[in-house]
Amino acid sequence: MNFYDIFQPSPVQEIQFCERTIFVKRDDLLHADFGGNKARKFYGFFEEDLSRYKKIVSYGGHQSNAMFSLASFAKLHNLQFDYYVKPLPKFLKSNILGNFRNALDFGMNLIETSDYQKIMSGEIQFSEPETLFVKQGGAMPEAESGVKFLAKEIETFAAENAISELAVVLPSGTGATAVYLQKHLKFNVFTVPNVGDAEYLTKQFSDLVPEANLHPTVWDSTKKKYQFGNLYPEFYLIWQKLFAETGIEFELLFDPKTWLLLCENLKQVPYPILYIHSGGTAGNASMEARYLRAGF
Numbered sequence: 001m002n003f004y005d006i007f008q009p010s011p012v013q014e015i016q017f018c019e020r021t022i023f024v025k026r027d028d029l030l031h032a033d034f035g036g037n038k039a040r041k042f043y044g045f046f047e048e049d050l051s052r053y054k055k056i057v058s059y060g061g062h063q064s065n066a067m068f069s070l071a072s073f074a075k076l077h078n079l080q081f082d083y084y085v086k087p088l089p090k091f092l093k094s095n096i097l098g099n100f101r102n103a104l105d106f107g108m109n110l111i112e113t114s115d116y117q118k119i120m121s122g123e124i125q126f127s128e129p130e131t132l133f134v135k136q137g138g139a140m141p142e143a144e145s146g147v148k149f150l151a152k153e154i155e156t157f158a159a160e161n162a163i164s165e166l167a168v169v170l171p172s173g174t175g176a177t178a179v180y181l182q183k184h185l186k187f188n189v190f191t192v193p194n195v196g197d198a199e200y201l202t203k204q205f206s207d208l209v210p211e212a213n214l215h216p217t218v219w220d221s222t223k224k225k226y227q228f229g230n231l232y233p234e235f236y237l238i239w240q241k242l243f244a245e246t247g248i249e250f251e252l253l254f255d256p257k258t259w260l261l262l263c264e265n266l267k268q269v270p271y272p273i274l275y276i277h278s279g280g281t282a283g284n285a286s287m288e289a290r291y292l293r294a295g296f
């Protein structure tokens, strides 16, 4: 199955935000069930002959964007999909929304395990020849080829619009998308850590790309420590403001902190900016429900 049979290069849209003109690369529009940077990161799998596999095995959070993308990838390729999670809180089973709902609808085989740490650490492995094992969040060398195409699309956009200097901004989880993008892009990449701090993110970069001169610039919050997945009024506010002012629904887990930091650091980039909408909006239903339950 060829990637570009399913996906077209994503469009770029111009918006006004934080008193600046900002280009938005709409990777969220790549595919309804399979958008954003996960489509980019799994590009390599589209190009691969998967006929020797019977199933995909992965692990991670029960609301993860990667989980939903893998579920839809597995369905598209008629592969079984086993997904390992920590034991789930009881209330969740009566309140299934967002990525979790979608992935189950696509036939994901959810496996709650108390051995979760051993899967994370690699102590438990899934090395059967018919199993395609995907690391959490898709942080893997196979992610590079698809992100390279994203870099090409961005350079084409810049050339067509006679832009000679461009700042490319995107959120990071594992950092795989950002570091491979910087490796293949002639413009500067700026990113914001969401899962850990700047130090964790830099280590992640080094695991995938040892050369420090090929790493993106990291912007982190100096005023406040944010915990991944927690609710913050300023996150919900900027997400709502983005929608009100641009009409674009951004993602509610990674995008808010990234936009806050972008607005804070705008003066550092006196040249055009391109923000990559990395998709994941299918997960917003469950995130927004949490904000509403918390009384925001």
Ligand SMILES: *Cc1c(COP(=O)(O)O)cnc(C)c1O
Binding pocket: 036, 037, 038, 065, 066, 137, 139, 171, 172, 173, 174, 175, 176, 177, 178, 251, 254, 255, 278, 279, 280
């Ligand atoms: C997965 C994801 C990220 C993080 O991507 P990494 O390559 O792990 O850094 C950022 N934004 C969205 C919307 C995602 O789904």
